[in-house]
Amino acid sequence: MPNSLPTLGSGLGLHLELVTSLDSTALLTDMYELTMLQSALADGTASKQCTFEVFSRRLPNERRYGVVAGTARVLEAVKAFRFHEAQLESLSFLDDRTLDFLRNYEFKGDIDGYREGELYFPHSPLLTVRGTFAECVILETVILSIMNADSAVASAAARMVTAADGRPIFEMGSRRTNEQAAVTAARAAYLAGFVSTSNLEAVYRYGIPGTGTAAHAWTLLHVEDDGTPNEKAAFASQINTLGIGTTLLVDTYDISQGVRNAIEVAGPELGAVRIDSGDLGVMTSKVRQELDDLGAHNTRIVVSSDLDEYAIAGLRGNPVDAFGVGTSVVTGSGAPTAGMVYKLVEVEGNPVAKRSRGKNMTGGTKRAVRTHRATGTAVEEIVFPYEHETPKIGQLTSYELTVPLMREGALVQGLPTLEQSREYLAKQLVTLPWEGLALSKDEPVLSTRFMGFE
Amino acid sequence: MPNSLPTLGSGLGLHLELVTSLDSTALLTDMYELTMLQSALADGTASKQCTFEVFSRRLPNERRYGVVAGTARVLEAVKAFRFHEAQLESLSFLDDRTLDFLRNYEFKGDIDGYREGELYFPHSPLLTVRGTFAECVILETVILSIMNADSAVASAAARMVTAADGRPIFEMGSRRTNEQAAVTAARAAYLAGFVSTSNLEAVYRYGIPGTGTAAHAWTLLHVEDDGTPNEKAAFASQINTLGIGTTLLVDTYDISQGVRNAIEVAGPELGAVRIDSGDLGVMTSKVRQELDDLGAHNTRIVVSSDLDEYAIAGLRGNPVDAFGVGTSVVTGSGAPTAGMVYKLVEVEGNPVAKRSRGKNMTGGTKRAVRTHRATGTAVEEIVFPYEHETPKIGQLTSYELTVPLMREGALVQGLPTLEQSREYLAKQLVTLPWEGLALSKDEPVLSTRFMGFE
Incomplete structure (x- = not known):
C-alpha cells in the first residue's frame, strides 16, 4: 500500500489480511x-x-x-x-x-x-x-x-449508446454485480460511451465523472411523526443542499402528484425529474405534458427502470432526456x-x-x-x-x-x-x-x- | 497490508496505488x-x-x-x-x-x-x-x-449439485468473469456443494480445496522439432511430475487415440481422463468402453465442456465420474x-x-x-x-x-x-x-x- 493511505488498524476483521490479490x-x-x-x-x-x-x-x-x-x-x-x-x-x-x-x-x-x-x-x-x-x-x-x-x-454498452441516439446514459449497476466487478464494469461502460457512473471507486480510480442524487429511501424517510408521507419536505431538503439543478425522483407515491410537488417546491427551473417504475412509454409523455403545463419546459426527464438496449430503442420517440442503466449493462445484457x-x-x-x-x-x-x-x-x-x-x-x-x-x-x-x-x-x-x-x-x-x- | 506480506516495490504500475478498495x-x-x-x-x-x-x-x-x-x-x-x-x-x-x-x-x-x-x-x-x-x-x-x-x-450452483446426483463438481470458471468476482464465485460455488475450485486465490483466501492438472496447451507444447505432435511425451511428462493418479486430457487430437496413448503411457491404474469437447453423451460411453477394453476399469472420466445444470442432468445415465463447470456457474447460469x-x-x-x-x-x-x-x-x-x-x-x-x-x-x-x-x-x-x-x-x-x- 502506498504510504499516503493510512492503514485502518487491526480491527477490520481477519479475513482482509488473507486477501493476497x-x-x-x-x-x-x-x-x-x-x-x-x-x-x-x-x-x-x-x-x-x-x-x-x-x-x-x-x-x-x-x-x-x-x-x-x-x-x-x-x-x-x-x-x-x-x-x-x-x-x-x-x-x-x-x-x-x-x-x-x-x-x-x-x-x-x-x-x-x-x-x-x-x-x-x-x-x-x-x-x-x-x-x-x-x-x-x-x-x-x-x-x-x-x-x-x-x-x-463494453460490447453490451456500445449497443445501448447507439440505441440512445445521442442522449446520455448514466451507469448505475454497481449493486447488481460483485463489488469489485462493479468498478471495472463502470470503466468498461464509460469506454463504450456512457457519460458517467454512480460508482465512487470508479470515479476515484479511473477519473470517470460521477452522478447521483437520491433514492426512494430519501422520500420515504420524510414522514410526519404519525407516519404520514411528506414528499415535499424531501424535495425541499434535497434542493436546499444540491441546488435547483438537481434531479428529483418523482415516483415514490403518485407520480402525477410527485411532478406537481417537485415543481411547486423547486419552481419551473428544476433540473430534472427521474422516473424509475411503470410503463415508461406512457409515463414519459404524460410527465412531459405535466411539466410543460407547469411551465417547466427545460426540466429534463431521466428514466431508469430495468432498461436495456431494446427498451432504450423503444423510447426513441418519447420525451426522454437521459437514461440510467444498471443491471443490464453490468451483466452484459444477456452475455455476461x-x-x-x-x-x-x-x-x-x-x-x-x-x-x-x-x-x-x-x-x-x-x-x-x-x-x-x-x-x-x-x-x-x-x-x-x-x-x-x-x-x-x-x-x-x-x-x-x-x-x-x-x-x-x-x-x-x-x-x-x-x-x-x-x-x-x-x-x-x-x-x-x-x-x-x-x-x-x-x-x-x-x-x-x-x-x-x- | 499485514507486515508479513512484503510489498512489491514501486515498479508495479501507478494504477495499483489508486485502488482504494x-x-x-x-x-x-x-x-x-x-x-x-x-x-x-x-x-x-x-x-x-x-x-x-x-x-x-x-x-x-x-x-x-x-x-x-x-x-x-x-x-x-x-x-x-x-x-x-x-x-x-x-x-x-x-x-x-x-x-x-x-x-x-x-x-x-x-x-x-x-x-x-x-x-x-x-x-x-x-x-x-x-x-x-x-x-x-x-x-x-x-x-x-x-x-x-x-x-x-450459489443459487445456480445448488441446482447443478442436485443434477450431478452425488458425483463431484469442480469449479473452473475463473477465466469467464472479472478476476476478483472469480474468487468470490469460487466461494459461493463451494458453499453450494461444489467440491473444489481451480482458483488459487480462493484456495488461499477461503481454504477451499484446489484442483487442476493440465490444459490443451500442455499437449500442444509437446511437438517434435519438425512440428509433429507427440501426445505421449506430454502424458509421460505429466505422470512423471503429478503421479499415476493424475487426470490426462485426451481430446486434443483424436480422442480414441488419446485414450489409448494415455493408458499405454500410464498403465491401467491411471487416475482419470478428461474430455473437454464433442458430444459428451456419445463420447463418455465410448471412452468408458475403451478404458474397460484396455483394463483401466478404475480410471475415472471427468467431463468439462460448457456444462450447465441441464447438461449435467442429461448425463445422468452416462459413465461420468466428475464434472468440471466453468462459465455457467460463475455467470449464474442465465441469472448473473x-x-x-x-x-x-x-x-x-x-x-x-x-x-x-x-x-x-x-x-x-x-x-x-x-x-x-x-x-x-x-x-x-x-x-x-x-x-x-x-x-x-x-x-x-x-x-x-x-x-x-x-x-x-x-x-x-x-x-x-x-x-x-x-x-x-x-x-x-x-x-x-x-x-x-x-x-x-x-x-x-x-x-x-x-x-x-x-
Whole structure:
C-alpha cells in the first residue's frame, strides 16, 4: 500500500489480511497452470519459445460486432504478476524448483494486440503473448478474466449508446454485480460511451465523472411523526443542499402528484425529474405534458427502470432526456462473458492447433488488418502470419489492427488513456456498415479472412 | 497490508496505488447515497432510527428456490466500511459536515438476517439493518453487490449439485468473469456443494480445496522439432511430475487415440481422463468402453465442456465420474444477479413503503419462520413484525429464519464458518418438497405469507 493511505488498524476483521490479490495478481490463476509449469520445468519444455493468442470463436447472442475492453488492465495485471512469500507458502502442491521459478517470476516477453476500444469479430487475434512457455502459460487466467468481463460489458454498452441516439446514459449497476466487478464494469461502460457512473471507486480510480442524487429511501424517510408521507419536505431538503439543478425522483407515491410537488417546491427551473417504475412509454409523455403545463419546459426527464438496449430503442420517440442503466449493462445484457480463449498457437516457430470437434483453430502467430472503402466504411478483417508483409487488397485501404503493447516485459511508450480509447471506439463505430449497428440477431457484420496460412 | 506480506516495490504500475478498495469498502458505493447523507445531515433526518431490508421480488428464471450467499462477506464489508483521507479528498461534491461524518464513520447498528446457505423465496426478509438513517443508507451498494453476486452463483450452483446426483463438481470458471468476482464465485460455488475450485486465490483466501492438472496447451507444447505432435511425451511428462493418479486430457487430437496413448503411457491404474469437447453423451460411453477394453476399469472420466445444470442432468445415465463447470456457474447460469434490493421499511417506528406500480412492498421491520411437517418437509415461510411473538401454526413445527448477526456494530459470537454454512445448505435442501428440486420453470416451491401487518 502506498504510504499516503493510512492503514485502518487491526480491527477490520481477519479475513482482509488473507486477501493476497490486493497488490499482486499472481494467485488470480487456475491451479493447472502451475502444475503444467512444474511438469515443463521438469521435462525441459519450460524454455520453449511460444505464442499464446486470445480470440473468440463467436460473438455472443448473434450480435454483429464486439468491443475489445480491458487491454490496459491486462497490461497492469501482467506487471503485477509477482509472488509474495506468503502466497508461495500456500502452493504446497509444487516442488522447490517450481517455487523458485515463481519467486523470481517477472514477465519478460512481448505482447501485441488490438487497441482497447477496437471492434472485433470471431477469430480476430485480439492479444498475442510471446515468450517462453513457462512465462506465458501462467498468465492465462488473469488475462482472460479481465478481457472476458470488460469486453462483455463494453460490447453490451456500445449497443445501448447507439440505441440512445445521442442522449446520455448514466451507469448505475454497481449493486447488481460483485463489488469489485462493479468498478471495472463502470470503466468498461464509460469506454463504450456512457457519460458517467454512480460508482465512487470508479470515479476515484479511473477519473470517470460521477452522478447521483437520491433514492426512494430519501422520500420515504420524510414522514410526519404519525407516519404520514411528506414528499415535499424531501424535495425541499434535497434542493436546499444540491441546488435547483438537481434531479428529483418523482415516483415514490403518485407520480402525477410527485411532478406537481417537485415543481411547486423547486419552481419551473428544476433540473430534472427521474422516473424509475411503470410503463415508461406512457409515463414519459404524460410527465412531459405535466411539466410543460407547469411551465417547466427545460426540466429534463431521466428514466431508469430495468432498461436495456431494446427498451432504450423503444423510447426513441418519447420525451426522454437521459437514461440510467444498471443491471443490464453490468451483466452484459444477456452475455455476461465474452467467451474469449487463450490458446497456444506456436512452439519454436511451428504452428500448433487443437483439432477437437467444434473447437477448431488456426495455428501460428498472427497479425490483422481491416480494409476500408474510400468512404471509410469497413469491408473485412484479414488475418495473416505475423512475419508476412501486410497484404494489398485491390483499391482498399487497410489499417493495422495489431499494435505493440509490451516489449521484453516493459510497456510500450504512448499507450492510450481511457479517454483516448473511448474516443477511438466512437470513431470505429462510425466505420461499420449501417446494418452492423442494428440490434437484431444476425451474422457478424464483418467477416474475418485468413490469408497465407497452410 | 499485514507486515508479513512484503510489498512489491514501486515498479508495479501507478494504477495499483489508486485502488482504494483494497482495505476499505467505503467507495464501493453509489454517489447518491452520499448526496442523500449530506441532505439528511442538513435537515436533521440523518439521526432518525431506521430499518433497511434486503429482499427480492421474484426468483430469476422462474426457479423454485434461491440460496442466500455472501452474508459473511457482507459483515466483513460493513466492518471495513471506513474512509481514508485520500478517499475523502476525492469526494469534492460533499460539504465539510458530511466529510467529517464520513471521517468518523463506523457502523454501530444492528444486523439480523437469514443464515448464509439458507434457502429463500420472493419477499423473504433476507437482511435487516437497523440504525440511524445516516449510518444505514450508505451501506446499500456494497451489501447488495455482495449478496446479489454471491447468491446468483450459489443459487445456480445448488441446482447443478442436485443434477450431478452425488458425483463431484469442480469449479473452473475463473477465466469467464472479472478476476476478483472469480474468487468470490469460487466461494459461493463451494458453499453450494461444489467440491473444489481451480482458483488459487480462493484456495488461499477461503481454504477451499484446489484442483487442476493440465490444459490443451500442455499437449500442444509437446511437438517434435519438425512440428509433429507427440501426445505421449506430454502424458509421460505429466505422470512423471503429478503421479499415476493424475487426470490426462485426451481430446486434443483424436480422442480414441488419446485414450489409448494415455493408458499405454500410464498403465491401467491411471487416475482419470478428461474430455473437454464433442458430444459428451456419445463420447463418455465410448471412452468408458475403451478404458474397460484396455483394463483401466478404475480410471475415472471427468467431463468439462460448457456444462450447465441441464447438461449435467442429461448425463445422468452416462459413465461420468466428475464434472468440471466453468462459465455457467460463475455467470449464474442465465441469472448473473439475484435481483435483491435494499429498501427503507421503517422510520422511527413507522412502517414506510414505496407504492410504485410493479414495485410494491410491505413496510415495517420483519422476522420470519419456516414451518415444517413432522416428516421434516418444509411447508411455507411466515413473515411477521419483528417485535411480535412467533406465530403458532397448527401442529407444524416452526424454525427461526432470522438470526442476529451484528449488535451495536460488533459481530455476534459464534457465526458459522464457510464449511458450516455449506453443511447447513445441504441439510436445508433435503427439507424442500421433492418438486422443488426439479430444474423446470415454475412457481417458487414454498410461498411466503405475511402475518400481523396492517
